[in-house]
Amino acid sequence: MFKRISALVLAGLTAMSVASCGGGSGGSGGSGDGSITMGFAQVGAESGWRTANTKSVQDSAKNAGVTLKFSDAQQKQENQIKAIRSYIQQKVDVIAFSPVVESGWDTVLKEAKDAKIPVILTDRAVDSKDTSLYKTFLGSDFVEEGKKAGQWLVQEYKDAKDPVNIVELQGTTGSAPANDRKAGFAQVIGADPKFKVIASQTGDFTRAKGKEVMEAFLKSNPDIDVLYAHNDDMGLGAIEAIEGAGKVPGKDIKIITVDAVKDGMQALADGKINYIVECSPLLGPQLMDLAKKVVKGEQVPARVVTEETTFTQEQAKQVLSSRQY
Numbered sequence: 001m002f003k004r005i006s007a008l009v010l011a012g013l014t015a016m017s018v019a020s021c022g023g024g025s026g027g028s029g030g031s032g033d034g035s036i037t038m039g040f041a042q043v044g045a046e047s048g049w050r051t052a053n054t055k056s057v058q059d060s061a062k063n064a065g066v067t068l069k070f071s072d073a074q075q076k077q078e079n080q081i082k083a084i085r086s087y088i089q090q091k092v093d094v095i096a097f098s099p100v101v102e103s104g105w106d107t108v109l110k111e112a113k114d115a116k117i118p119v120i121l122t123d124r125a126v127d128s129k130d131t132s133l134y135k136t137f138l139g140s141d142f143v144e145e146g147k148k149a150g151q152w153l154v155q156e157y158k159d160a161k162d163p164v165n166i167v168e169l170q171g172t173t174g175s176a177p178a179n180d181r182k183a184g185f186a187q188v189i190g191a192d193p194k195f196k197v198i199a200s201q202t203g204d205f206t207r208a209k210g211k212e213v214m215e216a217f218l219k220s221n222p223d224i225d226v227l228y229a230h231n232d233d234m235g236l237g238a239i240e241a242i243e244g245a246g247k248v249p250g251k252d253i254k255i256i257t258v259d260a261v262k263d264g265m266q267a268l269a270d271g272k273i274n275y276i277v278e279c280s281p282l283l284g285p286q287l288m289d290l291a292k293k294v295v296k297g298e299q300v301p302a303r304v305v306t307e308e309t310t311f312t313q314e315q316a317k318q319v320l321s322s323r324q325y
């Protein structure tokens, strides 16, 4: 691991000297010592996943010798647009951001392009038709994650004859992970009409909202078999609501979540969650690597997909102590 990081730093140093001779970037940096300056517009601090992602980006910037300007948009698109505009004004070498929602980015991305500042999408995608507005998209395949959640459910209930009543806690409305995790899941369970999504609402990826919405679900639906939550935090909030209603999470109501952060994995090992689809927040090292390349004007793949797995309760017990986030 250390060797790999050193290699990246070395590769970066070479990249920097080229960049400082005017290679590829319209920005002038700002650090004055030839290193790369990155403006990073983060979504917010809504979940354990996000906290781990922020740490990964900050630590990797330091390791890679990248000067990082960091902003937290508090889950608001307007704040992210403001942050991106300010990075353009500051003439950073590269902008990276994780778009809160998928739509509405063309204008500000065009401004970055006109200023010749390359943009990297990290974690979440935009739905812009013009893919020349950004250099690459680094992150998970959220449709695949939704499918994995659905596949576990289909297997778990393969012998069931009765209808299976499912409630769904969606992520932030309009965000790529909410749209795609819903779509992938629906595609898989849709093949068998016994699977019925009886309620589906956003919990904004937070624990508090997950609890609140699950309380409402429990009040209006006496017969819930399964909860599918688009992230661990909402699932953990929902567990509090389920216990508050006198039911046993993981038994009376089976729970599937996405992310596999430590708190989620603990609940899985404790039997309160039944299955977790992993989504890795550790995107920092790859992001810095890609940033150096695009600043140099090198070709990068249009899409870099994160590798991920899934966890059962038994698997969670085995890996819990070695989880990094």
Ligand code: GYE
Residues within 6 Å of the ligand: 046, 047, 048, 049, 050, 123, 124, 177, 205, 230, 231, 232, 233, 258, 259, 279
């Ligand atoms: O699953 C959730 C976070 O965009 C993949 O955002 C990310 C999601 C993650 O708030 O916990």
